[in-house]
Amino acid sequence: MATFDDADFGVETPTQPVQSSQPNAAGEHSANPAHAGALAIPMSPSSFSHDAIEVPATRSPHADASKYMHNLSLSPSMRDRRASRNSFGTSLPIPRSKRQSRLSSVHHIDRDAIAGSGAVPIRATREILAAQIQDISADKAKKAKNMAFVFDIDGVLVHGDRLIPEGKRALEILNGDNELGIKIPHIFLTNGSGKPELARTQQLAKILQNPVNTEQFIQSHTPMRALAEYYGTVLVVGGEGYRCREVAEQYGFRDIVVPNDIVAWDTTIAPYRVFTDEERASSRPRDFSQVNIEAILVFSDSRDYATDMQIIIDLLRSEDGRLGTIAADPVSQRIPIYFSQGDMLCPTEHPIPRMSQGTFRIGLEAMYKALTGVDLERVVYGKPEMATYKYADEVIASWMEQLHGEERIPENIYMVGDNPASDIIGGNMYGWNTCLVRTGVFQGGENDESNPANFGVFPNVLEAVKTACRKELGESFGFEWDDRINPVLHGSKQVASAIE
Numbered sequence: 001m002a003t004f005d006d007a008d009f010g011v012e013t014p015t016q017p018v019q020s021s022q023p024n025a026a027g028e029h030s031a032n033p034a035h036a037g038a039l040a041i042p043m044s045p046s047s048f049s050h051d052a053i054e055v056p057a058t059r060s061p062h063a064d065a066s067k068y069m070h071n072l073s074l075s076p077s078m079r080d081r082r083a084s085r086n087s088f089g090t091s092l093p094i095p096r097s098k099r100q101s102r103l104s105s106v107h108h109i110d111r112d113a114i115a116g117s118g119a120v121p122i123r124a125t126r127e128i129l130a131a132q133i134q135d136i137s138a139d140k141a142k143k144a145k146n147m148a149f150v151f152d153i154d155g156v157l158v159h160g161d162r163l164i165p166e167g168k169r170a171l172e173i174l175n176g177d178n179e180l181g182i183k184i185p186h187i188f189l190t191n192g193s194g195k196p197e198l199a200r201t202q203q204l205a206k207i208l209q210n211p212v213n214t215e216q217f218i219q220s221h222t223p224m225r226a227l228a229e230y231y232g233t234v235l236v237v238g239g240e241g242y243r244c245r246e247v248a249e250q251y252g253f254r255d256i257v258v259p260n261d262i263v264a265w266d267t268t269i270a271p272y273r274v275f276t277d278e279e280r281a282s283s284r285p286r287d288f289s290q291v292n293i294e295a296i297l298v299f300s301d302s303r304d305y306a307t308d309m310q311i312i313i314d315l316l317r318s319e320d321g322r323l324g325t326i327a328a329d330p331v332s333q334r335i336p337i338y339f340s341q342g343d344m345l346c347p348t349e350h351p352i353p354r355m356s357q358g359t360f361r362i363g364l365e366a367m368y369k370a371l372t373g374v375d376l377e378r379v380v381y382g383k384p385e386m387a388t389y390k391y392a393d394e395v396i397a398s399w400m401e402q403l404h405g406e407e408r409i410p411e412n413i414y415m416v417g418d419n420p421a422s423d424i425i426g427g428n429m430y431g432w433n434t435c436l437v438r439t440g441v442f443q444g445g446e447n448d449e450s451n452p453a454n455f456g457v458f459p460n461v462l463e464a465v466k467t468a469c470r471k472e473l474g475e476s477f478g479f480e481w482d483d484r485i486n487p488v489l490h491g492s493k494q495v496a497s498a499i500e
Helices: 063-068 111-115 126-136 138-144 165-174 197-208 222-229 243-251 259-265 277-281 305-316 357-372 386-404 420-430 461-473
Strands: 020-023 029-032 147-151 186-189 233-237 255-257 295-298 337-339 412-417 433-437 456-458
Touching: 126 138, 138 461, 147 386, 147 461, 165 197, 165 461, 186 386, 222 243, 222 295, 222 386, 233 243, 233 259, 233 305, 243 255, 259 277, 259 305, 295 305, 295 357, 305 357, 337 357, 386 420, 412 420, 412 461, 420 433, 433 461, 456 461
Parallel strands: 147 186, 147 412, 233 255, 233 295, 295 337, 412 433, 433 456
Antiparallel strands: 020 029
């Protein structure tokens, strides 16, 4: 059974079937229902006339190719977007799994049984002191437990493998280095991908010099684990080497194919690819002319556009996902394709942001439409898609239980991101407080004109965190823990051992 229900789907199902616009034998456009088993292509009214999508007077970077692209890919602005970028109002399944709380596995030590009744009393720990401070400042502690942060990673906390210094300090404050000694819930929500969650969190913790738990971490393909219940044989694309195969195996997919497996079977499928003996030895070739691939999953950025695009286009035009065939009807026999995220650009160590999975997807859309004459039905996860935010709610509530024993979603959630077209637009649509920082993709003016952050623009993540905390906890809230504070003496700064 699926581990989600209708309420967890990414977008609402349309109450009326959407009609597609396809030319008839006379060259005229009419509204026709989509093929059985799928929703129809949503087309704008202006596209019903002639044979191309209208190009606005202001020339866009995509203008020359606009008639070949999926119309939903050309509306990056919050003002022009639908509820979701996904084709046909498609619902996205997300995993729902109850995480085991740390509170249920705490073991209390019987000191008398181990050391005898005359053992020296345990010295007060920082956690005990913090708990006493929080009892005294109960109202402020309650407010701290009613807020949470959601961080993008690249461009906010790090640039590739390089730390943004303010990111380290911001996380120290949220991990308890504040006047209450309280841990303020925070999770990491990134469109990054390509590694198993454990490997990514270990790498991130080392860079940030702060603890990062897999249970507070969501990368773009994390919610796609739910798809393992739907498909048997899948093509997984993207990432370095065979890491995405490893990710898919951990997610529970049963039969995983990667592009190298197909090239090892038939090198002519990618005529410009130089296929090494090492790559062949690590591949898993078989006779793919006898295999039906049921779905295509783009987990991460492609490392070889030419090969990956060729294989994907071959499969999308095939009969039910069997290589070496061309379907008579490219729509009714087309297998589904899922993308883990839709960002056009991604900040890296390079001074100018690099192309990301969104540009790869737009290229595929343009190729597919040029070859078939119809829009490519596709599904996109990641920010700013609704399914990713619903999954974030699950993670926040679970992390709240682990930190404070309360499985709930705080009322005041702050999204800190650098990309207006994903971090900010998604947070705004989901009702979060959005903070835009200048350390990544955004380098504009006072705020982004198309997708403005509703809480403000900040020079870095530390300033965003401090401003949010001051709003919720008061202007005088302190961002350092003082070990000299003695709660028994009501705040007097004396040696903590005086409480013993």
